[in-house]
Amino acid sequence: MAIPSRVLSMADGFATVECFGVERVVSLMLMDEPVGVGDYLIIQSGSFAMEKVEEATALESLAYLETVLAPQAPSEEDAA
Amino acid sequence: MTGALPVEGSLELSIQVTDGRFSRVSILNRRPLSIATAFTGQQAGAAVGLCARLFSICRFAQGLAAAEAVERAGQAAVSPSQRQARQVLLAAEAVLEHAGRSLLVWPDLLGEPVRIMELKTLREALTGLHLALYPDGDWMRPGGGRLAPDQPQLIRRVAAAAQVVRNAVLGGDLPKEISAWADWCQAGTTTAPRMARRLEERGIGAFGASPITALPVLPLDDLNARLAADEGAFTAAPDWDGVPRITGPYARHHDHPLVAALGQGLCARLAARLVELSQALRRLQELVHGMAADPGQPLAAASGSGLSMIEAARGLLAHRVELEQGRVRRYQILAPTEWNFHPQGALPQGLIGRPAGDKPELRARHLIASLDPCVACRVEVSHA
Numbered sequence: 074m075a076i077p078s079r080v081l082s083m084a085d086g087f088a089t090v091e092c093f094g095v096e097r098v099v100s101l102m103l104m105d106e107p108v109g110v111g112d113y114l115i116i117q118s119g120s121f122a123m124e125k126v127e128e129a130t131a132l133e134s135l136a137y138l139e140t141v142l143a144p145q146a147p148s149e150e151d152a153a
Numbered sequence: 154m155t156g157a158l159p160v161e162g163s164l165e166l167s168i169q170v171t172d173g174r175f176s177r178v179s180i181l182n183r184r185p186l187s188i189a190t191a192f193t194g195q196q197a198g199a200a201v202g203l204c205a206r207l208f209s210i211c212r213f214a215q216g217l218a219a220a221e222a223v224e225r226a227g228q229a230a231v232s233p234s235q236r237q238a239r240q241v242l243l244a245a246e247a248v249l250e251h252a253g254r255s256l257l258v259w260p261d262l263l264g265e266p267v268r269i270m271e272l273k274t275l276r277e278a279l280t281g282l283h284l285a286l287y288p289d290g291d292w293m294r295p296g297g298g299r300l301a302p303d304q305p306q307l308i309r310r311v312a313a314a315a316q317v318v319r320n321a322v323l324g325g326d327l328p329k330e331i332s333a334w335a336d337w338c339q340a341g342t343t344t345a346p347r348m349a350r351r352l353e354e355r356g357i358g359a360f361g362a363s364p365i366t367a368l369p370v371l372p373l374d375d376l377n378a379r380l381a382a383d384e385g386a387f388t389a390a391p392d393w394d395g396v397p398r399i400t401g402p403y404a405r406h407h408d409h410p411l412v413a414a415l416g417q418g419l420c421a422r423l424a425a426r427l428v429e430l431s432q433a434l435r436r437l438q439e440l441v442h443g444m445a446a447d448p449g450q451p452l453a454a455a456s457g458s459g460l461s462m463i464e465a466a467r468g469l470l471a472h473r474v475e476l477e478q479g480r481v482r483r484y485q486i487l488a489p490t491e492w493n494f495h496p497q498g499a500l501p502q503g504l505i506g507r508p509a510g511d512k513p514e515l516r517a518r519h520l521i522a523s524l525d526p527c528v529a530c531r532v533e534v535s536h537a
Contacts, residue, residue: 074161074185074528075209092160102269105277115209116161118257119529123209123276134206141191142160 076138077113077131088122090114092135093142161185164494164530168517170509171537175517178501180494184528186389192484197223197452197474198295200481204472205293210527211250213242213283214465215486216293218472223295225459226476227452234447235297238286241307241440243463247433248314249279250466251402251426255322255344258522262515263351268344271321278313285310286444297449307441318434327424327431331414334424345427352419352519357510361520362417363502365397367404368469368492377460380473380485388487390495397498400468400489401525402429422523454479467525468492493524500524 078090078099087098088108099122101108106125108114113131114122126134162184169177188207192200201223205216217239224231231239252275256268283292285306291298319325324343328334338349352358371393379387392398406412406425415421458475468489475483493499503520510516514534521530 075207076160095160103273105273117209119163137191137203141187142185
């Protein structure tokens, strides 16, 4: 999923980003354009920022996602 | 398992080891499978654009699967030039995903740093490839976007990607037969032969084999009927003929001479991925020659249903849409990760009862990487 996360702070090649109230630290090492606080990033593999998206596009995507990513019960099954 | 869960979704795997063997596997799928409901009520073209925007991994496959589902619903077909351009995008994405994983995920399994420079070069070459075909960025438009190939740029981008694959991943031509495999593994210094060598050194080259069989080529009508009747259970944990299946490179290439000779475990799956990478790169190099321009043809608002099936990098990707006067009434996506991480599928069947070794989490992570989830994967191993 390409869910834009907003940059809250940056240090030493890493950024703290936030999305839907969830904060996490991601690596900026694969970014090939400058990143600043307030930018929106697409995160892949859980911890790598891969691309920057325009704020208007990001906010539009987040508005859509907010309607479908409301807490949903995940499925869990065991195999033994 | 600690830390914030990725909002993009994740797989949470709880694995139990008893008396030195894997004894239980629990798969918690946190992928946002309801995402397709965002398309309901949208104009078909807008839904396709949204689809391409909301998926960052396998974006071309997702966007084109959406476009083709809409085209089938409207009983429309695109020109041969558009079909060729779409094949270019899908081949480029296969190269990006397979080579990219070898530079991003495999180093972690090898205990080495990520291959940043090579990965950035690969991404720079291939993620913007669509703009060398569709300068307006409308590659996913149903009926075809404005196709105006920039052949020199295409050839330059593909050559740059090929150089990364050769110098950082394959290190030369992949052996076609098992007789040359051992020498290739021993001599190679790039990620692929070193990964194969490491699997053998760790004694897990044959690890992970399971009775789960490959997903066959699915008859369109049969899959359409399953999806039409589905209320969510099938797309969340799909089966075929009543049993879980695997999809992806190993399912597609298990009968290749090299892959078949290596068996069904980790080495065979690695070889299958490399066979696919080699073939996709060759196809890409061939396809970018002789591209022709095409204006595309906007579709009229249609009513009906359409199903598309695309062999994406990780496996079969199916999109199904029901349209009513050009608006989406229902949208469904059946993705490879749900096949390959079925709760009773290839992961639990490949682990349970097998020796856990002295590093069970690493052993499990090798098998997970061979099944290649499209989201982050968290693993917790407990000992009973």
